[in-house]
Amino acid sequence: MSKTSYYYFSEQPYTGYDPALQEQHPSLRLTLPNTHFDPELASELYSRYHDEYVVADEVGFDGIMINEHHTAPFCMQASINVTGAILAKITKRAKILMLGNPLPVVDNPLRLSEELAMIDMISGGRLISGFVRGGGVESLANNVNPVHNRERFEEAHDMIMAAWTRPGPFSWEGKHFQYRVVNPWALPLQKPHPPVMVPGTVSPETVVWAAKHRYPYVVLGSSLDQTKELIELYRETAAQEGYEMGPEHIGYLIRTFVADTEEKAQAEGRNFFWQNGALNKQIREWMAPPGYASLDFAGIRKTRAVSKDFDSQAYQEAQDNYQLVLGTPETVTEKLRYIRDTLGLGHMCLWSMDGHMTHEDTVRCIELMGREVLPALREA
Amino acid sequence: MVLSTTPYTDEVLAIAGTQLHLLKGGSGRPALVLHGIEGPEGWLQLHDLLSQHATVYAPSHPGYGLSERPDWLESVTHMAYFYERFLRESRLEEVDLIGFGLGGWVAAEMAAMCSHNLAHLVLVDSAGIRPQAGETLDIFIRSWGDVVSSCVTDPEGAEEFRRIYDAEPIQAFGGRREAGRVTTMRMAYRPYMHSPALLALLQGVTTPTLVVHGAEDRIVPVECSEAFASAIPDAKLRILDGCGHWPHFERPDALAEAILNFTRA
Numbered sequence: 083m084s085k086t087s088y089y090y091f092s093e094q095p096y097t098g099y100d101p102a103l104q105e106q107h108p109s110l111r112l113t114l115p116n117t118h119f120d121p122e123l124a125s126e127l128y129s130r131y132h133d134e135y136v137v138a139d140e141v142g143f144d145g146i147m148i149n150e151h152h153t154a155p156f157c158m159q160a161s162i163n164v165t166g167a168i169l170a171k172i173t174k175r176a177k178i179l180m181l182g183n184p185l186p187v188v189d190n191p192l193r194l195s196e197e198l199a200m201i202d203m204i205s206g207g208r209l210i211s212g213f214v215r216g217g218g219v220e221s222l223a224n225n226v227n228p229v230h231n232r233e234r235f236e237e238a239h240d241m242i243m244a245a246w247t248r249p250g251p252f253s254w255e256g257k258h259f260q261y262r263v264v265n266p267w268a269l270p271l272q273k274p275h276p277p278v279m280v281p282g283t284v285s286p287e288t289v290v291w292a293a294k295h296r297y298p299y300v301v302l303g304s305s306l307d308q309t310k311e312l313i314e315l316y317r318e319t320a321a322q323e324g325y326e327m328g329p330e331h332i333g334y335l336i337r338t339f340v341a342d343t344e345e346k347a348q349a350e351g352r353n354f355f356w357q358n359g360a361l362n363k364q365i366r367e368w369m370a371p372p373g374y375a376s377l378d379f380a381g382i383r384k385t386r387a388v389s390k391d392f393d394s395q396a397y398q399e400a401q402d403n404y405q406l407v408l409g410t411p412e413t414v415t416e417k418l419r420y421i422r423d424t425l426g427l428g429h430m431c432l433w434s435m436d437g438h439m440t441h442e443d444t445v446r447c448i449e450l451m452g453r454e455v456l457p458a459l460r461e462a
Numbered sequence: 463m464v465l466s467t468t469p470y471t472d473e474v475l476a477i478a479g480t481q482l483h484l485l486k487g488g489s490g491r492p493a494l495v496l497h498g499i500e501g502p503e504g505w506l507q508l509h510d511l512l513s514q515h516a517t518v519y520a521p522s523h524p525g526y527g528l529s530e531r532p533d534w535l536e537s538v539t540h541m542a543y544f545y546e547r548f549l550r551e552s553r554l555e556e557v558d559l560i561g562f563g564l565g566g567w568v569a570a571e572m573a574a575m576c577s578h579n580l581a582h583l584v585l586v587d588s589a590g591i592r593p594q595a596g597e598t599l600d601i602f603i604r605s606w607g608d609v610v611s612s613c614v615t616d617p618e619g620a621e622e623f624r625r626i627y628d629a630e631p632i633q634a635f636g637g638r639r640e641a642g643r644v645t646t647m648r649m650a651y652r653p654y655m656h657s658p659a660l661l662a663l664l665q666g667v668t669t670p671t672l673v674v675h676g677a678e679d680r681i682v683p684v685e686c687s688e689a690f691a692s693a694i695p696d697a698k699l700r701i702l703d704g705c706g707h708w709p710h711f712e713r714p715d716a717l718a719e720a721i722l723n724f725t726r727a
Binding site: 112113228367368370372373 | 602603604605606634635640643644646647648651652
């Protein structure tokens with residue numbers, strides 16, 4: 083059985099706004115005025131979140147997963163590369179799992195290739211460079227036309243790969259990016275290039291793209307049934323491409339919190355619902371604007387299983403569906419083992435901090451994970 | 463209300479190598495009527511009124527409704543090139559060019575580019591200019607339902623508006639109108655809803671021009687039509703009371719009268 087890697091994740095939530103704002107701004111993003119953002123509080127939160135990453139590194143997580151979102155309090159990582167650079171210096175062993183750079187909002191992918199190369203070099207070769215399309219709302223927040231989302235994603239990816247692997251200088255004349263001179267004196271340590279991973283929730287197009295490139299695909303918390311279908315699609319595409327899918331090709335993000343007692347875990351687990359389903363209250367024009375995704379991707383079936391979204395589930399229901407894992411080290415180990423083995427996962431991303439969890443409770447969770455849960459999972 | 467309806471044809475033509483869906487009816491000098499972000503909504507009362515005195519051509523823009531978008535067409539300027547070819551391939555001259563909203567922007571670019579085949583230019587609540595004092599409503603960060611109801615002053619009252627949206631209610635996602643919403647986003651997202659060079663280019667227009675604006679337009683500020691009328695030599699400006707961004711739905715009689723008085727003068 084090949085070794086599964088375990089990563090620690092937090093959105094780095096900004097918890098300082100008045101919850102009553104949600105009445106006027108149900109989805110708590112994009113046009114939620116930033117006059118409600120307090121940089122002093124955020125500064126303290128960043129400091130605490132980074133301390134928690136250091137603990138995760140010390141207790142033996144295989145990696146730390148980070149991400150990027152804009153104009154929204156649920157995630158303070160407006161630049162995944164800033165967080166990545168910080169991790170490169172403050173952690174020593176954990177991989178830096180970026181899931182992922184939202185390529186469509188990048189106007190200069192060459193510069194991104196340089197930044198990622200710097201992170202890889204400075205970290206001693208620990209970068210896992212994930213790429214993501216990002217929801218339509220990220221484009222709206224970055225003056226990029228959502229109509230070009232897929233094209234920009236693919237061209238930026240191709241451009242970055244070329245910058246990393248093709249000897250410079252060369253020129254690049256694409257549809258969205260045009261460079262006179264591509265000759266970066268910033269190249270990644272890992273050869274031929276840092277590993278790439280692709281996160282997704284439901285889009286079959288993303289699965290197929292990942293499988294065609296042989297990039298591990300990480301399902302971000304969809305239901306087990308829907309995840310199984312996506313994995314099956316990856317397996318079929320891999321077979322068509324002439325290789326056999328293995329656990330190393332599949333990852334899964336799961337909300338998980340460990341505490342010393344079941345009661346504590348159940349109490350803290352409520353923090354995963356801290357925004358009252360805000361993300362599901364976005365209008366369609368934000369998440370999937372016209373032109374963002376093809377309505378009908380020929381030849382690719384839609385998943386039959388429909389994920390009941392996390393926030394629509396009752397607290398116990400989410401646990402019964404294995405979309406929320408709460409408990410003591412013993413019970414959490416058992417549930418995570420079940421998920422890992424049912425799905426055949428090579429990568430488990432453990433989303434273990436959210437909402438108003440205190441620093442103390444978060445650190446305790448990370449320690450219990452690192453000292454009890456992960457060793458047990460690595461043994462069997 | 464009884465309409466005296468002119469018969470019209472409904473066909474698909476091959477123009478510039480692509481399929482263009484076209485409604486056409488009436489007799490007299492050609493009037494090319496260019497719709498806006500609402501997309502093609504069939505043969506409207508306005509088309510019918512104009513067709514009493516003109517041969518009305520009411521196409522669905524490439525990328526809207528049943529009309530195909532050629533791969534190269536990504537901007538309003540490209541749309542203007544396309545319609546220039548439409549006029550040439552259809553052998554139309556002495557054309558009264560009438561555009562609404564986004565269609566007005568297309569018409570303005572056509573006139574700036576090539577006036578010789580135009581008899582008159584009519585811009586109705588036209589997009590294409592960035593307002594200085596106010597702002598053009600951002601249609602891309604709102605639900606389509608909100609955008610549509612912002613386009614008329616009284617959603618309950620405007621008869622043709624009710625007819626269209628009762629018959630085919632707005633879908634948040636998909637449906638017949640989706641293609642047009644994508645094309646609008648493709649062309650008008652950035653710079654938002656305008657061409658920076660257009661005002662300057664319009665100073666070269668020699669076509670007699672009428673600029674019309676609904677007094678209560680909540681999408682495009684009245685100052686945009688004032689700017690169009692200032693930029694285009696000898697242009698006339700007419701503000702229509704009691705309607706918003708879609709006078710063709712709200713006050714088709716008044717609008718048709720204003721247009722016909724101008725084009726038949």
